[in-house]
Amino acid sequence: QKEVEQDPGPLSVPEGAIVSLNCTYSNSAFQYFMWYRQYSRKGPELLMYTYSSGNKEDGRFTAQVDKSSKYISLFIRDSQPSDSATYLCAMSHPTGANSKLTFGKGITLSVRP
C-alpha cells in the first residue's frame, strides 16, 4: 500500500458545483496536511495547510482532516473555471527542524463554464 493515495481522476464539473477531492494515507505519524494547486505548466502553489485533525476554511475552500480514518478532503464551493487545475495533497510528520513531504499523485479538475 502506498503511503498516500489520491483519486486519479480526471474530474469534470459544471461551474457552481461543489467539488470534493480526497486522499487517504497509511502512516499514522503524519501530522501536517497540505493541499497544493498546480496550474498547467506552472509549479505547485500552497493552497491550504492544516495541522492534525479538524477543518479549516478559506473563502470557497475547506480542508478537512480525519486522522481516525486517515482521510483528508478538500471541498471547493461554487466552483469557477479558474479553479481548473491539478490538486495535490501532501503530508508530513514531525522530524525536528526539517521535514520532507509525501505527495499524492494529483487529480486534474476541470470546471466547465
Place this chain on the structure above:
Amino acid sequence: DVKVTQSSRYLVKRTGEKVFLECVQDMDHENMFWYRQDPGLGLRLIYFSYDVKMKEKGDIPEGYSVSREKKERFSLILESASTNQTSMYLCASSPQGQGTETQYFGPGTRLLVL
C-alpha cells in the same frame, strides 16, 4: 512573498550531454529540494539539502547529482542525459523549524532529451 526561480522554463538537450538546472530562492530558507514530475507518477524527490554543502538522496537519485555551494542556490546536474530523464523538474525550498513542512515551489523546467 517567497520567490523560487529556476534558470530555464524549457530545455532541449541531446543524449549524453551534461545538463545543469539552477534554482535560486530569496527567502533565506535552509532547505531545498529537487523533484521530477511525470504523468501518472506524481512528484518524486530526487535530492534535497538541509544546509550549504550538504545533500541527501531522495527516492530516485540515480543519474543525478546536486551542488549547494551557497545557501540560496541549489543545482541539479544530469551527468549524461538520457531520454528517460525527459520530465518536468521542480525545485522547492522551506525553512527549518517553524513552518518547515510548507514547501514553496519554482515554476519548473520542462526538459526534453532527444
